[in-house]
Amino acid sequence: MDTRRLLRTGGVALATAALLLSGCSGSDDPDPGRSSGAAEPSSRLSDDRETRDATPLEALPEEIPANLEPYYEQKLTWKDCGVPGFQCSRLRVPLDYDAPDRSKDLRLAVTRKKASGPGERLGSLHVNPGGPGGSAVDYVQLAAGVGYPAPVRARYDIVGMDPRGVARSEPIECLSDKEMDAYTRTDVTPDDQGEIEKLTAAFERFAKGCKERAGELLGHVSTVEAARDMDVLRAVLGDDRLTYVGASYGTYLGATYAGLFPSRVGRFVLDGAMDPSLSSEQLNRDQTAGFDTAFTAFAEDCVGRDDCPLGSKSPKEAERRLGDFLERLDTRPLKTGEPRELTESLATVGVLNAMYTEYYWPKLRSALTSAMKDGDGAELLSLADDYYERDADGSYGNIMYANASVNCLDLPAPFDGPAEAKRAVAEFRKHSPVFGRNFAWSALNCTYWQQEPTGEPHRIEAKGAAPILVVGTTRDPATPYKWAEGLAGQLSSATLLTYDGDGHTAYVRGSDCVDSAVNGYLIRGTVPKDGTTCS
Known part of the structure; x- marks a missing residue:
């Protein structure tokens, strides 16, 4: 019944669908992932009043507070999950980051598939499929861990963690x-x-x-808290920076991480982007138009x-x-x-x-x-x-x-x-x-709702972050293309890659052009030219 901001990819169906050949425009270079280094600042900053008036998200201090060090220094115990090639574990995080209490800690489900080679391992690639409420564990085990391009799986451990309140991570239940x-x-x-x-x-x-x-728990399942959980997992896995592919709502989660921890941003792909500066009413109106377009x-x-x-x-x-x-x-x-x-x-x-x-x-x-x-x-x-x-x-x-x-x-x-x-x-x-x-x-x-909101519309600039690749689909129903433009316009280091097509999100959905651009960024650290369009 309630379709409000249920932003999600199609899971296995999208990962295993027959690939459709697609092309790129906007460049004479056959390799869309040709640029290297930092992206040029975007010129797409929205003149929408809501965006202008929204408060910027402030970064957290780089130094880890002493009362959070035990979480950042924990060791994970990996076990066989029963799914060939995958390991599973549990990450301990505080219910409330402002007042950690070990008796109230949450244990979040994590899965990974280790890099298969050949080639030098590049670290962990964290994946979130959206929702909010989509299971990253399921998505990694059923789709990304087997359906992501082989060169990416060869160089990265593919990692998924169910956010707090989701699926295997202290799941919230409401009705029989x-x-x-x-x-x-x-x-x-x-x-x-x-x-x-x-x-x-x-x-x-x-x-x-x-x-x-x-x-x-109902008061502690915010996107900000989920982003802080991701930083704990990053540290526990031994990565100096977080490498991340977020789809749909996963772009909001990823952008929030970038805003809170800009110096720890690695290679970030935000596919099917949300605009965090918009009010709930505006998001609903835009999504209504998005589904009408679709x-x-x-x-x-x-x-x-x-x-x-x-x-x-x-x-x-x-x-x-x-x-x-x-x-x-x-x-x-x-x-x-x-x-x-x-x-x-x-x-x-x-x-x-x-x-x-x-x-x-x-x-x-x-x-x-x-x-x-x-x-x-x-x-x-x-x-x-x-x-x-x-x-x-x-x-x-x-x-x-x-x-x-x-x-x-x-x-x-x-x-x-x-x-x-x-x-x-x-x-x-x-x-x-x-x-x-x-x-x-x-x-x-x-x-x-019987829990007061803790968030409000805000801009995310993530000043000082490494290049971030924002991907938008022109006829996306759930995350309208204008949201990708809005997010790319806010992020200080964003590049916008456009897919002129149908459906929700673009990576690993059949476009060779999009996949080549994203793969080039994840593997070589190069970003496509800002404004590149795939079709």
Whole structure:
């Protein structure tokens, strides 16, 4: 139901998808990773008022405080994880960095696959797939550790750590599986006061469940704290600087690390970037427009095919037909072959899930055909379950719980109450006639959070950091391209690499141009010319 800032890559599907040949523009040099040394300062600094007014993130002192030295000096015990080629361990970190208490320490799950050679080992490459709430351990073991380009895996230990509150690292839980089933069916496009009250009651139950089950941890899962955990892991692994690939929300985590520890930044790749200077309301509006752009790209592809269930005339016709279909589901859910019906909210999430990668477009055409022509909602329900990480046995992963917990702690809620959300619907619908109402009302979730936010919008400049490569995709639904421009404009040492294409994130998704640029940076330390565009 809640799609707010759930920024994630497609996991294994993206890592194992067939490679598509792509080209570069913006340079006569066939090797996009040709520049060396520090990148020239970016000229893209946004003139947006929110960005100008946002407070810069201040770096932490370089010297490690005495009360944190035991964490930085710990030794990890590595064990076989049961996945061939991978080792696992646990990192001890303080619940509260401002008041460390060993009795309250957290133990975070870490995995690695050691460099395979040939070639000199370059250190550890830390990977985060996004979310917030995505499991870096799963991503490394199932995707990056086997799907990253062989030259990168040859030279680096590929490392993933589940952030605090996520998956294997003290996971936050909020609802039972049955309660979560009910939550995902909640109507997120209320038509009257009664439906508004049901929606707000669902948000309240969710927030109360998180507070009751997570307790003190709920106040300590911020991105700043997760970034500090990464610095502890960097030191424990013996690296002077952190080398990092962050996708989606992982770019926000990585940029935060760079802002806090600029002198410890190694080779940083931030793919599918977020703009930390924006308010929660602006992020939601931008993401609404991003998914509308992605749907238009899907619709343009669909209407030219014989099997398109949304018509054959134009993307506007496809938009209208999808909107009419979702509206019908509001009062007449579809059967799915199991007790759960396909509601409007679940169908919308299924469609949005397919926007993350064009590899899902054929699946979405099939799912919409089954639903719209045959009255069978099973395939769309399956797409929604995939988004929510609901297994066939009815159990849920914790991604939705961690996602809300981090988001609601990092930024103040966009709306004070239902009246503000209702007023915002018209503006959101300008950005997306189909998805606008859903996004506007979904943004109300943090309004009922039972933990005060600790963060606020801020600029990240990371002055003194080594070159940072920011990657943006022009039709990215979840992290609109303008966010990549915004982040690259703030970071003092950023280079922007553009992928003119569809889907969420760009590295290891089929573009030889993007992969060559990123690989060249990670292996040789060279950065592509600022403004290079791949297609």
